[in-house]
Amino acid sequence: MSIHTDKIAKKVTLTTIAKMKGVEPITMVTAYDALFAKLFDGNVDMILVGDSLNMSFLGKEDTLSATMNQMIYHTQAVCNGATLPLIVLDMPFGSYTNREDAVRNATRAYQETNAQAVKIEGGKERANIVKALTDNSIAVLGHIGLMPQFLRSDGGYKIRGKDKTDIDSLIEDARALESAGAFAIVVEGVKSEAGKAITDAVNIPTIGIGAGIDTDGQVLVWSDMFGFFEDFKPKFVKQYSKGAEIIRENLDRYTTEVKEKKFPSKEFTY
Incomplete structure (x- = not known):
């Protein structure tokens, strides 16, 4: 039995996800x-305010320099735009190196x-x-496998789970x-x-990104999936739109009309 229809009608909670x-x-x-959060509102179960914004929107090479101030600012914006999905703030690198810092941040x-x-x-x-965190009533979404914040210590992006030993470790x-209280x-x-194997081994949901079809859900970075981020495209990303191409085409129409004094026409003039 489906829990909800294609259009989500009520607030998604931790209980919903479980x-x-x-x-x-x-x-x-x-x-x-807020702009894109509002577009996504009612169409997805969860929104992650990811530290990937450091690459997608600040043009950095990795996520490591994202700060708590940045993450809070962008999460406030997302919360202003979306009311129905369960919204998760991505804790940035260095904000949870020990229990005290983690709880405070x-x-x-x-x-x-x-x-x-x-x-x-x-892990x-x-x-x-x-x-x-969970002992202090803060819900936690875990993250294992390829971890962008471990980029430098791991020597780059490396696919995990290639043999039984590594699968057992994961x-x-x-x-x-799960034992520590993560909800997913x-x-x-x-x-x-x-x-x-990971999905079958735990009683909480798994959300895959480049982890195959058998996880309990999927997550993608919106600028990847809609074709706006062009620096590189990971193998697991399906582009559902050619966003950058669409913007360029329509921007060209705009600049041409301005140069040729076709815009604004009477239709767009007071």
């Missing part, structure tokens, strides 16, 4: 402002935004931090996060068989 495991795939996209995120959860990268080595990570886990950049 009940969707094995019943209905979870849809999740990133958003960074995540508490600030809750106090200054309407986000319903925060996202933390890391069993971060389980104590996840538990510190399952240990997922179970540790993002699984990124793993072989499809690893995505399935």
Whole structure:
């Protein structure tokens, strides 16, 4: 039985997400402002205010220099635009290196935004931090597999789950996060068989990004999926629109009409 129709009619909560495991795939996209959040409102189950904004909108090479101030500002904007999805603030690099910092920064995120959860990268080595947050009534979305905040220490983006040993390690990570109280886990950049094994091993939902079809849901960065970000396209990204191409074509129409004094015509003049 489907939990909701194609158009989401009521507020998605942590309980909603928990009940969707094995019943209905979870849809999740990133958003960074009120304009796009409003477009996504009622059409997706979850919105992640991702630190990917550092690359998509600031033009940085990675996510590592994103700050709490940035994440709070953009989450406030997203919360102003969307009322129905469950909104998650992505905790930036350096904001949860220990339990005290994690609780302080995540508490600030809750106090200054309407986000319903925060996202933390890391497996069993971060389980104590996840538990510190959940013990303080802060909901946590875990993140394992390929982790952008580990880019430098890992020596680049590396696909995980290529052998049984690594799959077993990822399952240990997922179970540790579940035991620590995470309500769901993002699984990124793993072989499809690893995505399935992780999903089968835990009782909380998994949300895949480059993790195959057998996770409990999917997430994509909106500027990737709509073809606005052109620096590179990961293998797992399906472009549902040629956004950059559409903008350029219509911008060319605008500049041509201005140069030829065809705009504004009488229709657009007081």
